[in-house]
Amino acid sequence: MRVLVVGAGAIGGYFGGRMLQAGRDVTFLVRPRRASELASAGLVIKSPNGDVTLKNPPTVQADKLSEKFDIVLLSCKAFDLEDAIKSFAPAVGDKTAIIPLLNGMLHLDALDKKFGAAHVLGGLCAIAATLNDKREVVQLQPMQSLNFGERAGGTSDRVRAIADTFSVVNGATASDHIMQDMWEKWVFLASLAASTCLMRTSVGNILAAPGGKDFLLGILDECSAIAGAAGHMPGGPFFQRTRGLLTAEGSQMTASMFRDIKAGLPVEADHVIGDLIVRADAAKIPVPKLRTAYTHLKAYEKQRGA
Numbered sequence: 022m023r024v025l026v027v028g029a030g031a032i033g034g035y036f037g038g039r040m041l042q043a044g045r046d047v048t049f050l051v052r053p054r055r056a057s058e059l060a061s062a063g064l065v066i067k068s069p070n071g072d073v074t075l076k077n078p079p080t081v082q083a084d085k086l087s088e089k090f091d092i093v094l095l096s097c098k099a100f101d102l103e104d105a106i107k108s109f110a111p112a113v114g115d116k117t118a119i120i121p122l123l124n125g126m127l128h129l130d131a132l133d134k135k136f137g138a139a140h141v142l143g144g145l146c147a148i149a150a151t152l153n154d155k156r157e158v159v160q161l162q163p164m165q166s167l168n169f170g171e172r173a174g175g176t177s178d179r180v181r182a183i184a185d186t187f188s189v190v191n192g193a194t195a196s197d198h199i200m201q202d203m204w205e206k207w208v209f210l211a212s213l214a215a216s217t218c219l220m221r222t223s224v225g226n227i228l229a230a231p232g233g234k235d236f237l238l239g240i241l242d243e244c245s246a247i248a249g250a251a252g253h254m255p256g257g258p259f260f261q262r263t264r265g266l267l268t269a270e271g272s273q274m275t276a277s278m279f280r281d282i283k284a285g286l287p288v289e290a291d292h293v294i295g296d297l298i299v300r301a302d303a304a305k306i307p308v309p310k311l312r313t314a315y316t317h318l319k320a321y322e323k324q325r326g327a
């Protein structure tokens with residue numbers, strides 16, 4: 022299957038790069054700056070799971086994109102979504118499956134509106150990755166997973182075909198309950214991002230502060246209640262695992278959003294946190310901790326001049 026990876030940043034570069042490394046038919050849709058970086062230095066992945074440099078990875082820019090692809094793996098940030106949709110639209114044919122890996126949920130509405138829900142699968146990834154100052158993809162911890170599936174649940178021929186193409190990536194698995202998975206991931210990510218951005222430090226340091234554990238678990242409860250109101254209450258095993266991660270003393274864990282703040286980069290405040298608050302308000306769920314975290318993110322955006 023022909024795969025178009027939209028964006029060759031941290032997660033697009035990582036997962037697309039791993040597929041390319043394994044000989045899959047992968048092309049990166051990139052903007053001019055990234056195109057010239059990839060042409061001169063290659064796609065460089067530094068990872069506890071193995072370093073690799075992929076020389077001259079296939080790239081295309083929006084003005085030259087005309088062929089249809091079987092899979093579009095969407096890996097831009099939420100604030101670039103509108104522009105990315107315009108850019109990759111020519112690649113979407115009758116049979117194209119779009120798999121978004123963005124955190125949050127709102128992008129599904131935008132993709133459905135433009136392409137029709139039948140083209141849009143559910144998708145998520147769990148990984149800690151970033152681009153360093155040399156614009157290399159750096160995986161910060163060994164953990165990695167990539168899940169995708171039919172949003173109505175169950176499986177399909179196209180999901181089985183995608184699973185075969187993605188099988189070269191460790192941790193890539195089809196899911197027959199991807200919407201539940203996406204909600205659970207959102208609950209975890211939002212709890213982690215809200216806490217580590219607001220406190221400007223890792224889970225371990227928050228836990229070491231007075232009231233830190235109550236804050237972390239309070240945010241987790243708020244996010245879980247919102248998921249529950251949407252019909253996706255996080256399951257017991259997820260809740261136990263997430264509670265464990267958010268109460269692990271000494272944990273260095275932070276969210277990618279916190280790394281972006283430290284680097285002075287834009288953040289997905291509305292997409293990841295603001296949208297949860299909109300849903301909480303609609304369901305009349307009080308979310309004071311999440312609201313404080315959102316105010317902090319919006320103040321950060323103001324400071325950046327956004």
Ligand SMILES: NC(=O)C1=CN([C@@H]2O[C@H](COP(=O)(O)OP(=O)(O)OC[C@H]3O[C@@H](n4cnc5c(N)ncnc54)[C@H](OP(=O)(O)O)[C@@H]3O)[C@@H](O)[C@H]2O)C=CC1
Nearest residue numbers: 028030031032051052097101104105123124148149150277
């Ligand atoms: N990093 C992480 O550890 C994780 C991130 N996520 C989520 O994944 C998503 C992507 O994050 P991440 O990979 O970190 O982000 P990055 O900023 O590292 O990468 C995004 C890439 O998208 C590219 N892009 C944006 N618009 C376009 C466009 N129109 N055409 C081509 N390329 C485009 C950007 O290109 P350019 O270089 O030109 O700006 C950039 O390289 C986010 O929603 C994030 O929340 C999820 C799990 C973990």
Ligand SMILES: CC(C)(CO)C(=O)C(=O)O
Nearest residue numbers: 146147148149210276277
């Ligand atoms: C929660 C985590 C680390 C899992 O991939 C993530 O999605 C992020 O930091 O953006």
